[in-house]
Amino acid sequence: MKMSVKEVADLVGISVRTLHYYDEIGLLTPEETTPSGYRLYSDDNLETLQQILFFKELGFPLKQIKEIISSPSFNRLEALQQHRKMLLEKRSRIDRMINTIDKTIQHMKGEIQMTNKEKFEGFDFSHNPYEQEARERWGDEAVDNMTAKINNLSTEEREAMSKTANAIYNKLAALRHGSPESEEAQAAIKEWYDFLNENFGHYSLEAFKGLGQMYVDDERFTETIDQFGDGLAKFMRDAMAIYADNDQN
Incomplete structure (x- = not known):
């Protein structure tokens, strides 16, 4: 069952204006536009949107995302596997930085002593x-x-x-x-x-x-x-x- 732009926006948690913009730049074109001008999104559109948001979360600019997902060689499964690898690396770095923050708080309270190297881990x-x-x-x-x-x-x-x-x-x-x-x-x-x-x-x-x-x-x-x-x-x-x-x- 196809979804309206508002339904997709509410489902994903992004704005209707963002979806309109993605359509305007050719990044995510809804499968159907009714004679009244309503955009209707298919399940395949939603899978593409998920890919776009994964790339965006990893810091890719929209122009580059469009080039990647429009390429004939683009493989959705391989992209997801790469997303997972990159997100795990990002999580590991964030975990190290959180640990550095926790240790810095303890250091400021006088509970532990940190080396200069430890202050910049992550x-x-x-x-x-x-x-x-x-x-x-x-x-x-x-x-x-x-x-x-x-x-x-x-x-x-x-x-x-x-x-x-x-x-x-x-x-x-x-x-x-x-x-x-x-x-x-x-x-x-x-x-x-x-x-x-x-x-x-x-x-x-x-x-x-x-x-x-x-x-x-x-x-x-x-x-x-x-x-x-x-x-x-x-x-x-x-x-x-x-x-x-x-x-x-």
Whole structure:
């Protein structure tokens, strides 16, 4: 029995607008559209939607998902097996990070002592879920150079990079209730600009400003950054835009 767009939205827990958008971009076309314009989804449509949401959960952009599932060589069973493998890896990393958080809480309470290495267990810079977007925005060469540089880092160097990034995030989070134009905010955002250029290749001011907008436009970025403080992604977006505009003037 075919389902209406509202029935599918209620079943899956996504918005009707999302389903309309998937149809508009050719990612998920309902099996039937009635003369009155109502979209009707089949069981096969639902299986395709499940695949789309698995890919989305793993950080794939919609453009790439469309290319994958539209390919003649696409095999649904193989994709599910790969999804399972990737999700198990993700769960393992999250479990390690939760364990690190629990130990950090105990450390702060004085119940245990943590080594510097233990403080960064679970963080992984070897996989970048935003790589496809980066390739589309800044080209393959820049991303390949950045990836090669990260892969050549030792464990200690990656830990140091993570520690530096977290310190800058925390500094900005402490300033987020003030003005992004303030001297303190601009000094901190310059640290972020310098950090990105030192570790991930050259960022032009225009690219830096665009990255800040991406922090707000892409919910994955927003969710990650706002872990350091609600509203931090928007504050960084504004501070990055101000920094870029002032340096170009």
